[in-house]
Amino acid sequence: MADIIFDGIGKRYPDGYAAIANLDLHIRDGEFLVLVGPSGCGKSTALRMIAGLEDITDGRLIIDGVVANNLAPRDRDIAMVFQSYALYPHLNVEENIGFGLRVRGADKQVLAKKVRETAELLELSEHLKRKPGQLSGGQRQRVAMGRALVRDPKAFLMDEPLSNLDARLRGQMRTEIARLQKLTGVTTVYVTHDQVEAMTMGDRVAVMRHGVLQQLDTPRKLYDTPANLFVAGFIGAPSMNFMAADLVAVDGGIEARLGSFCFLFDRDDLALRPGLSRSIGDRVIFGIRPEMFTPVEHSGSAANTVTGEVVFVEDLGATLLAHIDIGSADGSLREIGHDGEGALSAPRLRVVLDGQMHIRAGETITLAVKAGNIHVFNAQTERAIRD
Ligand SMILES: Nc1ncnc2c1ncn2[C@@H]1O[C@H](COP(=O)(O)OP(=O)(O)OP(=O)(O)O)[C@@H](O)[C@H]1O
Ligand SMILES: [Mg+2]
Structure with a gap:
């Protein structure tokens, strides 16, 4: 050996x-x-x-x-x-x-x-x-x-x-x-x-x-x-969703804006990822795994949620893989291809949902994501922003 x-x-x-x-x-x-x-x-x-x-x-x-x-x-x-x-x-x-x-x-x-x-x-x-x-x-x-x-x-x-x-x-x-x-x-x-x-x-x-x-x-x-x-x-299948976001300082933390959607990183989140505070004012890339979304009731434009139209659903038995167009609500969003190369035209999310869920193409769905489950990358270096 x-x-x-x-x-x-x-x-x-x-x-x-x-x-x-x-x-x-x-x-x-x-x-x-x-x-x-x-x-x-x-x-x-x-x-x-x-x-x-x-x-x-x-x-x-x-x-x-x-x-x-x-x-x-x-x-x-x-x-x-x-x-x-x-x-x-x-x-x-x-x-x-x-x-x-x-x-x-x-x-x-x-x-x-x-x-x-x-x-x-x-x-x-x-x-x-x-x-x-x-x-x-x-x-x-x-x-x-x-x-x-x-x-x-x-x-x-x-x-x-x-x-x-x-x-x-x-x-x-x-x-x-x-x-x-x-x-x-x-x-x-x-x-x-x-x-x-x-x-x-x-x-x-x-x-x-x-x-x-x-x-x-x-x-x-x-x-x-x-x-x-x-x-x-x-790493991970289906692969992570990527989107461009802008980091803005707000009361109590940092807000990330993706078109009309917004995500809040509060003080606890920032304590775990101090690097985010140094990226205020920057355009960053958000990465969210398909399995990290939770369907929620729609309530206006609540923070840490996205709303979009179900384009199609792949039924895998135990789970559903839903393709969701979040650009229909907001034309200014764009998704970034997974190499960070070449923007894709439609900002589509791949989302893994429970196999028992009833959902069909054409429906509108709102999904919540915990800030801790969002990966953030520097748009230039493509490195994860953490410490
Ligand atoms: N004899 C060779 N002369 C010149 N280039 C080579 C030679 N053998 C391999 N390469 C190049 O070196 C790179 C690495 O090849 P390698 O076979 O290690 O890839 P790999 O990761 O095993 O890919 P795969 O998953 O397709 O097997 C490739 O771009 C290949 O074209
Ligand atoms: Mg090989």
Whole structure:
């Protein structure tokens, strides 16, 4: 087992493309760390550098206390599970799992014992004599995992290992992999572009964008206190609503004006987020998660409420996802796209409501939000305004 340290790591591909910039990341011994971010942000590149499959341009990669920049892949004692888990079709499950150990000349009895134990762990014992062609997708996935597990490596690297599976199997394997990792305690770096996988599997999650680490934190902290607009929009589904607002000093606190709507941050709110007081007079970006709205009776233009027209409703069973146009009441409002790039024309909110609620397109609805549940970002730097 090992800890893995990226110390100022940079990666420039031979064609000049800078895929990773100045990455500092300490993956702790025994930790399940998820690397997440949109396509092309450098996740696989980072993972392949740990495995030794990609040269490192700048900085130091330290595995288990040793600078590993120039170590050959086979000398790193790291097992990688790729997205396409090519199994040997002519070998059965037992032989596939044991293959790596056998070619390394492992003792026959030791090998048989390890394969048996690994198969048991992965609930593959009854399929040992079957060929990959006779297995389901999820079982094949587990054989590929077994091939890595049986080696007892210092660390596991997994690059989108569940992307070939259907939704049900993905969910099942997600739990399985997280459980196995806890059981074996082997340091694991898991790459995905799926924020649900990141949130449910990782001890900590590193969010990347354009080769730059945006935030490294527990799933809970990423959800509760995203460091910037990008992380706020990327973590959480459906994603956060963003709107422009102006902060004005009033008696007893700060008022945020969004067109004709207004939100009050009182002294208690400001004590928790003193940074807001320094942003008076600024245009800021409000972020409100779809699940943070509560339907209320309409009462004029009460503070901390918005009123709008239901445009359409997606019925998801347990919950409803309502799309609400708050611009119909106020033409001066505009919504900001989730990257902070490009304003969308209609100021629409996505709102999660109770599945039992009766609501239909065309109706008017008023929603309340607690000031504490509003994320506020600097419009220029896109960083969260807190301390
Ligand atoms: N051999 C290469 N030469 C030049 N550029 C490359 C090379 N391999 C990858 N890149 C570029 O580096 C960036 C990061 O690629 P990488 O494969 O790490 O992305 P990723 O985050 O894993 O994306 P995905 O989710 O699509 O797998 C991309 O913009 C990609 O085009
Ligand atoms: Mg990739």
